Amino acid sequence: MATDDIRTELSERYLDLLAEVSGSGRTPRRSELEAFRGLGERGAEAGHGLRELVARCLGAGREAWQSLPGVCGAATVSELRRAGEAVLAAAEAVLAALGEGHERAQRLAMRQEEAARREFIDDLLFGRSDLGALAERAERFGLRLARTHAVAVAVGAEPYDDVHPVVRRVERELVGRFGERDVLLATKEGRLVCVAPDSERAVLEAFAQLALHPGAGYRAGRRVATGRRHSGAGGVVRSYEEALDALDFADRLALPGTELKAEELLVFPVLMRDRAAMADLVRSVLGPLTGARGGARPLLDTITVQADAGYVNAEAARRLGVSVRTLSYRLERIKSLTGYDPSQALHRYTLETAAMGARLLGWPERPL
Known part of the structure; x- marks a missing residue:
């Protein structure tokens, strides 16, 4: 139905209802209000704002009132009051129903838009669509x-x-x-x-x-x-x-x-590109640390913290919460168990790389 037809139907239904309730004094029926909800929904789908639809109803009502014959003056005050109350109550119910239908259509449109947006985001971030269409x-x-x-x-x-x-x-x-x-x-x-x-x-x-x-x-x-x-x-x-x-x-x-x-x-990413090779490095270099008293974790942490501290023993001991003497003992244990001396540059690089690989792989808590 064309948008003008929707507005015309809305005006006609609204005036017919007001005319009927002004005489009978009844309230609008459920089916009548549902019809106005449907008109509000269709009006929203046709691109009409709620303000426009409400203005259409009120404008039609005002024009109809202005065109009423002067015989209304013969009615008693109480009769006019009853008719007016019925008309106002009907208008309130109709406009509320119209708004509900309009909002219902808006919510549906928003859900559809959000679903389309969510689907687009999924396709965009995961590359699951043809690039041209995307x-x-x-x-x-x-x-x-x-x-x-x-x-x-x-x-x-x-x-x-x-x-x-x-x-x-x-x-x-x-x-x-x-x-x-x-x-x-x-x-x-x-x-x-x-x-x-x-x-x-x-x-x-x-x-x-x-x-x-x-x-x-x-x-x-x-x-x-x-x-x-x-x-x-x-x-x-x-x-x-x-x-x-x-x-x-x-x-x-x-x-x-x-x-x-x-x-x-x-x-x-470069280090983890060959996961098997990294796992082999960790096993070969750091595997012997599992034989230490207390397991590999304290000595592995020592390697990491010593590197982070720039191989300054006092700072590394402070970060580990141990004495410098305890740190020196741990460094000797690392050297004796692995065969790699942290004081030598090449050995130090191998230990650091293996320790980093251990952290990336979750070793020793996770078996390799």
Whole structure:
């Protein structure tokens, strides 16, 4: 039905009902109100705002009132009051039903739009769609995938969803500062994701700061990782995966930073590219540590902390919470068990690489 027909039908139904209840004094029936809900829904689908539909009804009612003959003056005051109350009650019920139908259509449209947006985000971040079709769909959501993009991923103290207060806060701030600039903000698997073109690096920087420090009354974020810049729809997938990898490596290695750049962590994907070789290195170099009293963990931690402290024994002992004498004993045990001397540069590099591989592989808690 054409949009003019919808408005005409609405006016006619509204006037017919008012005319009927003004004489009978009855309230609108359930079926009549449902019909107005349906008209509100159809009006929304046709692109009419609720204000326009309400104005149509009220305007039709006013015109009908102005055209009434003067015989109304013969009615008693009580009769006019009863008729007026019936008309006003009917108008109130009709307009409420009209609004319910309109809102019902709006909610459905929003759910459909959100479902389409969610499907697009899944396809975009996981590369599960034809790239040409994906680029066409991206324009609907404000992205031009022919450009070079980077992806930032934030994790918080608790999983994020679309209605999380921090998500709404970040969204409001980004839109307020930068407006609509070919930027996509979404939640995925409990994380907050921001896709922005390379020309808008300030957006990603602001996203990271807002996610980590959303302000008073909000829980601070835990980490934000940003993938490298890549072009095309496939580039978004690659940047997203790099950001996820950076978060994973940071967790497994207990890295201290809260803002991570994928390009600064490229050594870890290189180390893990040949997992079997890394496992063999850990077994060969660090395997003998399992024979130490207390197991391998204390000595493995000693290797890691000693490297982090720049091989300054006093600082390493402080970080480990042991005396310098105890640290020296541990270093001697590492040397005697593995055959690698931490004081020699090549041996030191081998021990550090093996210790890093152990952390990435979860050894010794997880068997290799």
